[in-house]
Amino acid sequence: MLRLALVFSLLFTLCLSSSAQNCSTYTSFSNNLSFSSCNDLPYLNSFLYWNYNSSSGCLEIAYRHTGVTTTNWVAWAINPNDLQTAMIGAQALVAFQLSNGSMRAYTSQISSYTTNLPEGNLQYSVSDLKATYANGEIVIYATLSLPINTTNINQVWQDGQVSNGSPEPHSGANSNINSKGTLKLLSGKSAASSGGSSIARNRNIHGVLCAIGWGILMPFGIIIARYMKVFKSADPAWFYLHVTCQTSAYIIGLAGWAVGLNVGSQTPGVQYTGHKTIGILLFILGTLQSCLPMAMVFCPYGVLRAIFVFLGISSLRSSSLVFHCCRQNSPV
Numbered sequence: 001m002l003r004l005a006l007v008f009s010l011l012f013t014l015c016l017s018s019s020a021q022n023c024s025t026y027t028s029f030s031n032n033l034s035f036s037s038c039n040d041l042p043y044l045n046s047f048l049y050w051n052y053n054s055s056s057g058c059l060e061i062a063y064r065h066t067g068v069t070t071t072n073w074v075a076w077a078i079n080p081n082d083l084q085t086a087m088i089g090a091q092a093l094v095a096f097q098l099s100n101g102s103m104r105a106y107t108s109q110i111s112s113y114t115t116n117l118p119e120g121n122l123q124y125s126v127s128d129l130k131a132t133y134a135n136g137e138i139v140i141y142a143t144l145s146l147p148i149n150t151t152n153i154n155q156v157w158q159d160g161q162v163s164n165g166s167p168e169p170h171s172g173a174n175s176n177i178n179s180k181g182t183l184k185l186l187s188g189k190s191a192a193s194s195g196g197s198s199i200a201r202n203r204n205i206h207g208v209l210c211a212i213g214w215g216i217l218m219p220f221g222i223i224i225a226r227y228m229k230v231f232k233s234a235d236p237a238w239f240y241l242h243v244t245c246q247t248s249a250y251i252i253g254l255a256g257w258a259v260g261l262n263v264g265s266q267t268p269g270v271q272y273t274g275h276k277t278i279g280i281l282l283f284i285l286g287t288l289q290s291c292l293p294m295a296m297v298f299c300p301y302g303v304l305r306a307i308f309v310f311l312g313i314s315s316l317r318s319s320s321l322v323f324h325c326c327r328q329n330s331p332v
Contacts, residue, residue, distance in 0.1 A: 023047040029062055030132055030141070037188040043179040046157050048076070052185045057146040059185070060128075063093065064139045065159060070097045072159055073167040074138045075117065077110070078124070079154040079180075086156050086180045087113060091122040095131035095140045096162045105131035105140060117167045156180045174203075206259040213253030214282060221245030250286050257283050 023038035026047065035049035049062040063076035077092035087110050094117050095105040107126055108117045125145040132139050146153070157179050160170035170176050221242050228238035260279060 023049065023064075026064065029139070030130075033062065033141070035060070035062060037185075039183065039188060041157060041179070042181070043175045044157060044159055046074075046076075046179070048155070048157075048183070050185070054149050054151065054186065057148045057150060059144045059146050060142075061144065062139055062141050063157065064137060065157070066137045068133075068136060068138055068159060070133065071162050072096065072138070073117070073162050074140070074159045075108070075157065076140060077156045077158075078144070079156055080123065082154065087115075090156050091124055092117065092156075093126070093129065093140050093142050094167065095138055096167065097133050097138075098165065103131040103133055103138075105129050105142075114169060116169070151184065151186055153183050153185065154180070155183045202259055202263045206256050206263055209252055209256030209259060210279075213249045213251070213256055214286065217245050217249035217252065218286070221249060253286055254283070 023040050026038075026049075027034075029035075029049075036051050038047060038049040040047055045066040047064040047066075049064070051060040052058070061076070063074070065074040068074060073094060073096035075092045075094045077090035079086065079088075079090045081089040090110045092108045092110055093105070094108050095103060098104050106119045107122045107129065108115075109120045109122055110117070122144075127143045129140075129142045131141070158170050158176060161168045221244075224238055224245060225242045228234045228241070231238075257279065264276070
């Protein structure tokens with residue numbers, strides 16, 4: 001009976017904590033502030049509350065970011081341009097806790113992907129800017145003057161680590177890349193950006209194609225050449241299977257590599273140097289081992305053919321090893 005009571009108590013506690021993460025149930029704002037509209041943002045445990053007067057363009061906001069520590073910075077921004085660039089051109093409100101325990105809240109106009117969020121004026125007038133930290137939550141308060149009769153804004157929100165009193169670049173995780181969307185100020189509705197989901201989809205396609213090409217078909221072709229050719233009954237079937245596997249592996253792997261380049265162009269501020277370097281090396285090895293058999297056709301005998309055979313076998317085995325390293329360094 002006691003165990004049953006404990007289970008129900010735990011479930012009740014979980015339900016309470018779950019409901020506490022709904023924006024409409026939160027009322028613990030400083031100075032007893034209240035807001036007519038709120039929105040549960042889809043990423044990074046964030047919530048936005050606001051009052052808006054369209055005739056004057058006065059937007060009073062409270063941005064609440066949960067699940068943070070004293071070593072985190074958080075930011076909420078309006079991008080007056082578009083959501084494709086997301087960060088570039090964003091007019092940001094930034095906050096984090098200083099080493100002395102006080103909160104620093106300031107404005108920052110973002111002009112590059114490698115920014116450390118330097119303080120600067122926004123193209124909007126900002127007043128009453130402040131921030132609080134309590135119970136693992138940072139709340140930014142501000143009043144912004146938008147153009148009169150503005151109805152929709154492009155919003156971006158973010159978090160990251162603070163080092164030596166300065167914000168560091170944020171993570172390249174999907175939740176960070178996708179933390180943007182359109183907010184309808186009058187209706188209170190928001191829509192997540194389709195660009196983020198497109199990037200995530202392309203990253204998944206990149207991973208799947210590379211796994212099939214470099215991780216499955218390429219090693220399978222190696223196994224066929226290594227173990228099937230010893231059986232006379234398998235000759236010349238093993239050779240055609242080997243060629244089919246290697247050719248298919250290269251084509252599929254090349255497609256995955258191309259998708260990876262596209263993902264890189266979609267996220268110019270996010271760099272995975274190790275993964276990128278290993279991927280380039282894998283492409284070179286794959287190309288090398290695909291071209292060497294054609295070269296051997298013109299050198300059926302002699303030392304040059306022996307060199308080509310050695311390079312072909314080495315590149316085959318190396319490509320499988322490099323793919324494993326590439327997978328270990330994968331951001332996906």
